[in-house]
Amino acid sequence: MKKKERQAIIRQVITENSVHTQTDLVALLAKAGLDVTQATVSRDITEMQLIKLPDEDGHTHYTLTTDRPIDGEGKLQRNLRGNVERIAVNNQFCLLDVLPGNGPVIGSLIKQMRYPEVFGVLSDDSAVLVIATTAAGAVQTRERLARLGAE
Missing domain, CATH: 3.30.1360.40 (Gyrase A; domain 2)
Structure with missing residues (x-):
């Protein structure tokens, strides 16, 4: 699978799920039929400029960067x-x-x-x-x- 396709699936997975760790992301990608390593996921996170933000429970989760203004x-x-x-x-x-x-x-x-x-x-x-x-x-x-x- 090409990097663009994999990253599109990563976008979908983090949009639809609360992904707290890279290990969680690897597991969710495996459920989606992608066999990737944590190192590959780490490089994709960096390249895609994913960020971790706190949720209501005080835990952090991955999300896409956004151009909309935030406080x-x-x-x-x-x-x-x-x-x-x-x-x-x-x-x-x-x-x-x-x-x-x-x-x-x-x-x-x-x-x-x-x-x-x-x-x-x-x-x-x-x-x-x-x-x-x-x-x-x-x-x-x-x-x-x-x-x-x-x-």
């Missing part, structure tokens, strides 16, 4: 409140220690905001590292995130 700062604010254990600045770095499971979502939302002082964002399960363009930018990021509920 990114509102989503960031909702995800920061009650989920940040500590926020600290050191030189050009702003580190958020977050409750387990929240790092990827918060990191992704910060990236989506495209704040001018942010050079890049790295996240794992329980931490988000915001790399600012300057030390002053890291302080500005900390203040911005604090206003949104990170403290």
Whole structure:
């Protein structure tokens, strides 16, 4: 099967199902008759620019990116409140220690905001590292995130 056909099926599967992990997606694709590896699915997710968004239950699921306007700062604010254990600045770095499971979502939302002082964002399960363009930018990021509920 060609990549375009496979990706069309992936679009359909994530539109019709709540897909939380790449493993879930591989299993759903197998049910649809596609034998793909997790590595192939991972490359397709990146190429298709799929994103994970929180649902009503607080879990994340894959979805298609969209051109319609979204309240990114509102989503960031909702995800920061009650989920940040500590926020600290050191030189050009702003580190958020977050409750387990929240790092990827918060990191992704910060990236989506495209704040001018942010050079890049790295996240794992329980931490988000915001790399600012300057030390002053890291302080500005900390203040911005604090206003949104990170403290």
